[in-house]
Amino acid sequence: MKVLLILPKINSDCQWNVGLAYISAVLKEKGHQVELFELSDYLKEVPLLLGRINQYKPGIIGISVNSHQYPHVRRLVTDVKNKFNVPIFLGGVQTILQPEIIEEMSEVDGVCVGEGELVFLNLVNKVESGNSFLDVKNFWFRNRDGRIIKNELESLVRNLDLFPFPDRLIFKYFQKKRKKIIPRFIFSRGCPFDCTYCCNHAFKNKFIGLGPYVRYRSVDKALEEIKLEREKNYFNYFKLDDDTFSLNKEWMKEFCEKISAQKWGLTYECNIRPGTINEEGMKILKDSGCVMVKIGIESGDENLRKNILNRRFLNEDIIKVFALARKNGIKTFSFNMIGVPGETPESIRKTINLNRIVKPDFLQVTAFYPYPDTILGEMCFVKGFLSKEQADSYMNESILNLPTISKKEIEKAVKNFKFKVYWEYNKKMALKEKRAEVKKIIIDQPSLHFLAKKIYQLIKFLKK
DSSP states (O other): OEEEEEEEOTTOOOOOOHHHHHHHHHHHHTTOEEEEEEEOOHHHHHHHHHHHHHHHOOSEEEEEOOTTTHHHHHHHHHHHHTTOOOOEEEESHHHHHOGGGGGGOTTOOEEEOSOOHHHHHHHHHHHHHTOOOTTOTTEEEEOTTSOEEEOOOOOOOSOGGGSOOOOGGGSHHHHSOOSOOOOEEOOEEOOSOOOTTSSHHHHHHHTTTSSOSSEEOOHHHHHHHHHHHHHHSOOSEEEEOOTTTTSSHHHHHHHHHHHHHHTOOOEEEEEEOTTSOOHHHHHHHHHTTEEEEEEEEEOSOHHIIIIISOOOOOHHHHHHHHHHHHHTTOEEEEEEEEOOTTOOHHHHHHHHHHHHHHOOSEEEEEEOOOOTTSHHHHHHHHHTOBSSSOOSOSSSOOOBOOSSSOHHHHHHHHHHHHHHHHTTTOHHHHHHHHHHHHHHHHHHOGGGHHHHHHHHHHHHHHHO
8 A cells, every 4th residue: 555654844854753764664564655755844845745645646644743743734634635535644742642632633534642663554454455444553543423432552562673674765864865874773662761851751651551661672683773774875973862872781781892893883972871871881882983972961950950850860970971971082962951940040050050060072952842741841731831832843942931030031041052151161162153143143134145145255355
């Protein structure tokens, strides 16, 4: 059967979606045809999408949806169903956490409320054979009279080695010929920690009694995936997106030893958590080709980090892990989040100061976003902190009005954060951030384009 997958990514620079990559691989392994449409610009690309549907004539459409893309998906399913009588199914983080969205969209035939690979294959097989699909587990369906059928959840897949490797070639990033490709790999599922802003604790609650939540591919399968991907797209650097690579010490040690033995000459980056790695572990990472570790600071205020974010480690633990990385010649990257409930100008200063102490080589700062069904998200909803319902991204915009700090103050802090941190120890990076900020202002203001062009021409003339 022909299946069309749609990845809405409006105001997002995501290069791939691991869930859709696995679903495509599972479907293709069983003989189904799969195409992907990446929707980056609604007004420009929806007409192209409708034309592609008319030409491809899929038997099923599957759409990935998260909180940021949900408003666009609501509009999209209406536009598609107005033109075509094709079953539409939604899946992703949003449908797992809030499956009741099916009640808001009469055009949607079903939503996936659990892991999707095998159940979506079952669904496609039933549609292709003309059999009723209303009993497929992990789905809520709308039947012909509009009633919502809420099926039970399927057990979690324990052995991740049973899945084929994710199909990256459906994504534009892997289709274009590039001099440099940096693939991302995820060899595990789930996270054991209960950070209040993250969806993992909500997922764990949904899947209680369905099997282990944290699972890993075998190391041999992980290495096989890297090897096969390198044969398709040559690369010498990759990213590991597992939530906490350093958590399972035996798995990490085996991976590091075996990838070193391959002598591929690859380097990589990974996510680690303070308190989960010692000096021996850091040396193992270094010897295996790890050149950067990414560490979540989130807040430099210990009270906020412990009691609001439920990240129970001290500033000294953060300082120690950054020092260990530097001692072993591994670069560091810090994650930071501004605007959580309880945030104040003073707590922001503490986060800036902690970054100045640990001196990350690179850093990311985002505005806190209250995701539905997360502890912190529900707190914001209940206490009436929301200034608007949605935002396309959590990078720069806050949707909160907190009693301790204004929306404007949060967004200003996010905007200036990198410069304030870098200026203390890396003025080159600080100035780079400031140039990027000025460039964005010019791009966003068409009236400045002519002036910017004249200034650029003058600079070129003076350099002669």
